[in-house]
Amino acid sequence: MVTRIGGLASGMDIDSIVKDLMRAERMPLDKLKQKKQVLEWQRDDYRAMNTRLLDFRTELTQMKLTTKYRVRSVTSSDEAKVTATASTSASLASYSISKVDKLAEAENWVTNKIGIDAAKSLESQFGATPADFTWSTGTVRNTSLAGEGDTTLSLGVKAGTVKEADAAKMTVKVNGVSYGVIKSTDDWDTDPDTKQVKIDADGNLTFQENVASGATVQVDYILDSTDKYADFSFTTHTSKGTVTEKFLVQSTETLNQLVSKVNNSNAGLSMFYDEVEQKMSLTQKETGDHNTGTGGNISVSGGLASKGLKLDASTATITNGSDASFIINGLATTRKTNIFDMNGVSITLKQAFTTGAAVNLSINNDSNAVFDNIKSFIEKYNTLIDKISSKMSEEKYRSYTPLTDEQREQLSDKQQEQWEEKAKSGLLRRDSILTGVLSSMRSNFSQPVSNSETNALYNQLAAIGITTTSNYMEGGKLEINEVKLKAAINNNPEAVEALFRGGSDDSPISAQGIARRLYDSINTTMDKLNERGGNSFSTNQQFFLGRQLTNIDSSINRFEDRLIQVEDRYWKQFTAMEKAIQNANSQSMYLSQQFSNVYSR
DSSP, X not given: OOOOOOXXXXXXXXXXXXXXXXXXXXXXXXXXXXXXXXXXXXXXXXXXXXXXXXXXXHHHHHHTSGGGXXXXXXXXXXXXXXXXXXXXXXXSOEEEEEXXXXXXXXXXXXXXXXXXXXXXXXXXXXXXXXXXXXXXXXXXXXXXXXXXSSSEEEOOOOTTOBOGGGGGGOEEEETTEEEEEEETXXXXXXXXXXXXXXXXXXXXXXXXXXXXXXXXXXXXXXXXXXXXXXXXXXXXXXXXXXXXXXXXXXXXSBHHHHHHHHHTSTTOEEEEEETTTTEEEEEEXXXXXXXXXXXXXXXXXXXXXXXXXXXXXTTSEEEOOBOEEEEETTEEEEESSSEEEETTXXXXXXXXXXXXXXXEEEEEEOHHHHHHHHHHHHHHHHHHHHHHHHHHTOOOOTTOOOOOHHHHHTSXXXXXXXXXXXXXXXXXXXXXXXXXXXXXXXXXXXXXXXXXXXXXXXXXXXXXXXXXOSOGGGSSOEEEOHHHHHHHHHHOHHHHHHHHHOSOTTSOGGGSOHHHHHHHHHXXXXXXXXXXXXXXXXXXXXXXXXXXXXXXXXXXXXXHHHHHHHHHHHHHHHHHHHHHHHHHHHHHHHHHHHHHHHHHO
16 A cells, blocks of 8 residues: 655645546546447447347248238128138138027026025025935045155044045045045956045045156045035036036035035036025036937936935926037038037027028138238338338447546536437448348349249239339338239239248248248348347357457456556655655754754854
């Protein structure tokens, strides 16, 4: 540490003198920092341009898909009876539905009057008279366990408390798949497709096969007690097969709680209780007849259901699930639902009818939507061209360099902003990478597309009404003759599509559609910009400007170390001067004192 003496002997403002000297010494450092700032701005400009190219590449990805050119519209001669929508894969065809004998319906049960309060406990309202069912004794519990990779799991209950005799009423699901529960003394089912688990009085579960580690095991079980419970189950025939859902209900639960259990289960049912009519309604969530045997789609078992809730097939009013039956293009057929797909056309039957005019569906190409897609693409291209051209032609203000810390202190915030705006201008002026992408894109648009899918009449953009603007200062923007483009889309939509997305990514460039060519050009340019300016995830060593920034940082660090040494040297020199002056002053005072003593004698 250098001892600093600041002008006590000389009377000079040494601190200011050193600061002025160091200001001159720091000028090369300021230039290094300014150069670093310019490189950072340039890096940010490259990255911003790369972001714009990425956005345009996303649009090109869409333009390479059929969905941009095969937009289907469907007209119905009677939308009150039949409507339809079409996917891009739908053929340009027509359908005639001459008759709808029956719409598909979901199975529905409506019970006789029950006459209970849905918010009160079930036990308090029925279960005490001989005509009602008898409650079982036991406490219903449910728990969730995690598989451990072997065949056994424990419920963690007190030994001997599980009501093993009621095993068949309990439920176990592994990742949502139901297992049949049997007593520990029962034999396994010999059917290899049957999934079973044994339960014993101590709450131990034993599976036939290992339960995967981490698998979710949901268990509803019964503890031996004086509490009361009831069980019932639904078996439903669905489009995915037969589903059986068992329910254990504590007598203290309400009908509202029970309804919630059923509606949230995998039974595929919707149940509600109407307190005005005092009846239950039970409806399957999907339409159609799914029972390949006899009877309906729904069956219910258990005294609580049949006697308590009146969900009994012999007393309830039942509308069985049924298929839609209709004639389309002369073919009599059925469907499980009223909405079905036919060759990429989603048809919705809304009304049954057996007389009157047939409903005609006509699938056409939506030329207006295709036109809008192409127009939007051209507009986004022009926006990109405008951004690139503007950046390349920015004025370069060479007298406006990045502000130093000292200069910032002398300017207001507004003045700093205005200065930096000019200092940042022109950093990518006439940039070779951007010049190259503009040239490449213009070439992509102007070269003819020649492949097996294109039409000789529509092998260039100009042929469908898309041309470069006459103003060369706009950098190659495109303009659309809307009448000509719409006519091309109407006359030959396949050729228009091929012009943009024909060929494949591996085809020669002459055979590639314009969107494919542009995609490659944009990709190549983005790679070059990444090599120059990197991205937010890049380290400095991974791109050109980053390596330059690292070198400048090293130079700045070395120069700052040198400035410390220079400043110390200045202070050493001035300190030595102060000491010399102080010594000289001391000697002068001593001599003056001696002379004074001589004269006084």
